[in-house]
Amino acid sequence: MVTEITLDNIEQLAIGSSFLGTGGEDPYLGSLLCREAIAKYGPVKVLAVDELKDEDNVFIAAALGAPTVMIEKLFSIEDQHRAVETLERFIGRKASAIISAEIGGCNSMMPVAYAAMRGLPIVDGDGMGRAFPALQMTSFNIEGVACAPMTIADEHGNSVLYQTTTGLKAEELSRPVAAAMGASVCMSCYPMTGAEARRAAIPKTLSGAIEIGEAISRSGDPRSPIDRLVAALRAHEYYKDAAVIFRGKITGLERDTSKGWVFGNCTISAMNGAGSAELKFQNENLLVTVDGKLRCVVPDLVTIVDAETAHAIPTERLAYGQRVAVVACSAPPLLTTARALDVVGPQCFGLDEQYAPVATLIGDLL
């Protein structure tokens, strides 16, 4: 169990979060923001989900937008503060702890930087245990916590607060504003009491991301980075049904940035020409087939990693000719219940495929 986030484990968090991001925003820029914040304000205390008191006020710090833009447009803690402050003012309570909405990708980073600035602890947990492209796709929502009131803020001093009847409506009404604000904004949503967060958050995902990042980047271990990654996943409570399901090079890539998201497909062909894998993504990877056979589908995780370093390659960094491996693993159990699949299952992304646990789809590799 990690007890604080320091300058020494930020990089591991970034590497692990990038894997859990399944193609979502690259945490690299966010990790620079984190480094600066920790250097200025000091390390951030990590609080286990079950250490939260009933009366705690748990606030989210997050980015909303299209990855295509996020890799170019920088975030600032001040914009994040405006989003949280507007929400605090409206609900009349001050944050006593910060939590990540999404441990995968760059949304693992801003909460740490923001917690440092506020001198508040960060909760070891999140609302996805991975990354998803839409606001309503959280364990908070699955467990009945309201997304709204929710706020977004841009870099010009503007903020917008939503009071909506559903998380889906918050998503619908905030996406066009985020687009008008430049397709990348800071936000806060799902304000929770400690009691609510204990019930609705997915625990231990912050420390889980650090463990994964540590395994990938560990020196002095004779195994390859990809083998260390798979071993770390298999040792984890949630991600344990894990395997490399394909290796090859990228031979096809389609990306379309519209309505504030990036949609697309990636084709990976075996180096010896024997077979290919096909991935679909909406910000994050949604599913992968190998030679036409389904091998993993949301909410289970599928990430494209560099064949040598095992570092995850975000959707935006995919390029023709890259040598890669495709790693699939199981999602936290909270995401695969019948109730959860109504919120984060394949049909929520307009896919025709039915959900099947990755353990059944890649049983031959486990």
Place this chain on the structure above:
Amino acid sequence: MVTEITLDNIEQLAIGSSFLGTGGEDPYLGSLLCREAIAKYGPVKVLAVDELKDEDNVFIAAALGAPTVMIEKLFSIEDQHRAVETLERFIGRKASAIISAEIGGCNSMMPVAYAAMRGLPIVDGDGMGRAFPALQMTSFNIEGVACAPMTIADEHGNSVLYQTTTGLKAEELSRPVAAAMGASVCMSCYPMTGAEARRAAIPKTLSGAIEIGEAISRSGDPRSPIDRLVAALRAHEYYKDAAVIFRGKITGLERDTSKGWVFGNCTISAMNGAGSAELKFQNENLLVTVDGKLRCVVPDLVTIVDAETAHAIPTERLAYGQRVAVVACSAPPLLTTARALDVVGPQCFGLDEQYAPVATLIGDLL
């Protein structure tokens, strides 16, 4: 001076507001809402602008959207209340008086209905002295009152609050949400103290609208309705440079509803074929030329009225073959200062024409 709005003067207010709406939303549906509210809650006390106390809290009740939609999608006082309540909660003050943002068109009506429901007085004044198609185009803005915090609310229980650095930004960020909410929503903005409203509101426009409506609909006066209308305008402090500038029938009409507005042109040809008038509009009429010569341009008012009844014809009700007269008149002086023209002048609508007072453009008719 009108001291209260009752079931007896609602219709006159609707008729006069429709004229001052210069083509904007038809107040007819709003007047039904008003009748119902006054029947249920009783008459609404009218407060002169200079009767406001420094510490009064003056709140706006208004509709935002495209007229094309507004004539079909009804408003409710409950939605309006959600918009005001969200704003009250955020700024921590309760309304003590209601004011219209826009005396022209349907935004003259909801404030009265809402004031009735809240048991609050309505201020005899507004922020436009006419109608304009965008949020930042108000005397409040011209006089330095901030548009935000501002709220909008839909009919499904959703509300959105904006804290923006400028009124133009509030406009930019709320228009796409209004479109996503169905192109017609309730709102509240420019929350003011009594001291601010005394400085920034255009006084006496509510009673002015009633006077104009009363003149148009007066029975037992031998003059034609159009003559009575022009006489009432000429007797008014603001609208006194007034004349019928063209009579004919509508022979051309183009309307394009996009981005939440309706843009278009209307051509009116003389019955004897001698000459034609050309109007441009964006929700409201922006300018009119007669045989190519500019006769009136925003912020001065130009309204198309029925040739017989002198009732204003909103943009949405214009139709090929209608017999009409075009009436132009001067705007309240607060709208024609150099500072005001930066906010409501022709260039704010993308027009090439420079502002010239209507008195100089139709001097031959005065």
